[in-house]
Amino acid sequence: MMQTEIVPMTEPAAEAPPQNTPEKEAFAPGRSPVRVLWAAGLFAVLWFLPLLIQGVFSPHTMFCANAQYFYSLAVLAAGLYFLCLPGMKRKLAGGGLALAGAVLLAFSASIAKNIKAYVYQIELGRLFNLRNIYLYIVLRNALFCAALAVAGALLVQYLLRSRSEKTRYTAAGGAAAGAYFLTNTVMTFWMYRFQMGNFRARNYAIIVVGLLVDALCLYLVFLAIGHLGSMENTRVKLKGIGLAWAWLALCAMSAALIAYIALGNQLAGPGSYTTQFILLAAGVTGYAMLLCKRRAGLYVILLGAGVLLAAQTLSLLEGIFYGADGYGALLASSLLGGLNPLFACLAVRASGTAAKLPETQSTDQKIE
Numbered sequence: 001m002m003q004t005e006i007v008p009m010t011e012p013a014a015e016a017p018p019q020n021t022p023e024k025e026a027f028a029p030g031r032s033p034v035r036v037l038w039a040a041g042l043f044a045v046l047w048f049l050p051l052l053i054q055g056v057f058s059p060h061t062m063f064c065a066n067a068q069y070f071y072s073l074a075v076l077a078a079g080l081y082f083l084c085l086p087g088m089k090r091k092l093a094g095g096g097l098a099l100a101g102a103v104l105l106a107f108s109a110s111i112a113k114n115i116k117a118y119v120y121q122i123e124l125g126r127l128f129n130l131r132n133i134y135l136y137i138v139l140r141n142a143l144f145c146a147a148l149a150v151a152g153a154l155l156v157q158y159l160l161r162s163r164s165e166k167t168r169y170t171a172a173g174g175a176a177a178g179a180y181f182l183t184n185t186v187m188t189f190w191m192y193r194f195q196m197g198n199f200r201a202r203n204y205a206i207i208v209v210g211l212l213v214d215a216l217c218l219y220l221v222f223l224a225i226g227h228l229g230s231m232e233n234t235r236v237k238l239k240g241i242g243l244a245w246a247w248l249a250l251c252a253m254s255a256a257l258i259a260y261i262a263l264g265n266q267l268a269g270p271g272s273y274t275t276q277f278i279l280l281a282a283g284v285t286g287y288a289m290l291l292c293k294r295r296a297g298l299y300v301i302l303l304g305a306g307v308l309l310a311a312q313t314l315s316l317l318e319g320i321f322y323g324a325d326g327y328g329a330l331l332a333s334s335l336l337g338g339l340n341p342l343f344a345c346l347a348v349r350a351s352g353t354a355a356k357l358p359e360t361q362s363t364d365q366k367i368e
Contacts, residue, residue, distance in 0.1 A: 027166040029226040033085060035296070036225045039303060040078035040097055046278060046304065047071040047104055051111075051127065054274045064275045066210075066311035068108035070217050074307060076101030076146055077173075077221040080153050081229065084172050102146040106139035141187040145180050149218070152179030173222040181215035206321045213314050221303065228299045236295040242347030243291075249340060250287040253280050279308040283340065290348065298348045306341040309334065 047068055054063050079101055082094030111127050113134060129135075153176040160168045188207060189196070238246050257280040282304030289297025316331040 027169070027227070027230050028232075029081065029085065029165070029169055029229045031230050031232060033082065033090065033229050035231070036078055036081050036229045037093070039225055039228060039299070040075055042304070043071045043074040043078065044100070044104070046282075046308075047075070047108075049278055050274045053277050062274065064308075064311055064315050065108065065112035066314045067275045067278075067308055068111060069105065069214060070307050070311045072101055072104035072108050073214060073218045074101075074221045074303065075104055076149070077218050078225060079146075080150060080173070080176050080218075080222055081225050083150055084153060084157055084169060098146050098150055099143075102142040103139065105142040105146070106135055109138040109142070110135045137191075141184075141191070145183045145187065148183045149176040149180040152176050169226055170223065173219050173226070176222065177215040177219035180218055181211060184214065185211050202321050206318055209317070210314065213310070217307065217310065221307070224299065224302055228296070228303075231295060234295050235293050236290065236298075236348055236351050237293055238290060238347055238351050240350070242350045245343055245347055246287050246290050249343075250284060250291065253283040253287070256280050257284060275308045275312060279305050279312070282308065286344065290344070295348065298344055301341050301344045306338075309337050309341070313338070 050064065050067055076098055079094045079096070079098030082090045082097060085091070085094075107128065110132055114127060153172040156175040157168050157172045160171055163171075185208075188211060192199075192207075257277070260277055260280065282300055286297040286299075286301035286304065289300060291297075313331065313334040316334055320331060
């Protein structure tokens with residue numbers, strides 16, 4: 001009679017997969033959205049500060065309208081960030097921020113058209129005149145551009161719902177920037193339709209470059225605040241060259257800021273932008289935070305000084321396109337200034353895991 005071997009029914013349990021995948025650990029944008037909420041408030045303050053400073057130092061300083069546009073787009077990017085997160089409260093917060101970003105874009109366009117903002121001392125009451133018909137025209141355009149950017153981001157998030165969180169978030173930002181660029185291009189050339197007969201090639205070039213940079217700003221800020229919201233380790237310890245660079249940059253920018261404040265009423269000539277005060281203050285604050293082992297200082301440099309530096313670079317590029325004298329060297333200097341945020345990133349990245357600091361209990365609260 002054939003013997004049959006009885007096999008136990010209990011097999012060794014399969015090894016349970018880790019609860020947190022490496023990608024989840026590296027990028028989880030909804031980990032602490034309250035940081036992005038604080039960043040959005042900072043963007044709004046940085047939108048308003050150049051107007052106040054221009055009111056103090058004008059006509060000795062130049063008004064940089066691109067800074068207003070870029071920080072309006074940063075508020076819109078914060079709105080897109082919350083709209084891409086799950087949860088009704090987050091989406092309501094995102095809708096409110098997106099609406100605020102569109103309103104700021106409209107005021108930015110209205111202020112940019114006011115020649116008094118560039119030549120005379122600013123009167124805030126006149127800049128925010130609600131009886132200005134042009135304000136409502138650009139508000140309609142800004143709302144339409146913002147709505148299509150939001151629609152593009154949400155559509156891509158839905159279509160890629162089965163993909164990883166990082167892929168969905170990055171693709172949503174790209175879709176929002178692309179939708180904003182296409183809509184803004186159509187709206188801009190529609191507004192210029194009666195003047196296009198007098199346009200030259202350089203006029204078209206500077207308009208298209210400006211539209212591309214606007215969309216790129218929206219995308220890059222969206223990615224940056226996503227990493228800010230997913231930041232798990234809030235502490236950093238600079239070392240070596242990174243530490244030396246941070247001290248050097250802090251001292252140099254502090255001295256430059258003091259000189260700008262002391263000589264503010266004597267500044268004149270191309271490149272003496274009002275935003276220089278804020279750019280230097282953001283750099284000083286960011287590097288001071290990094291030296292105090294606060295990783296958030298990197299995002300102060302990227303989102304504060306970096307955005308303003310890009311705005312000044314675009315303004316100088318516009319001056320060169322229109323044949324202004326004395327802008328070439330300033331543009332080269334501004335482009336070299338872009339190395340500052342890059343070196344800050346490298347310094348933080350070099351600290352890496354070389355010296356892990358004990359995590360303090362986070363006080364960040366999540367928006368459910």
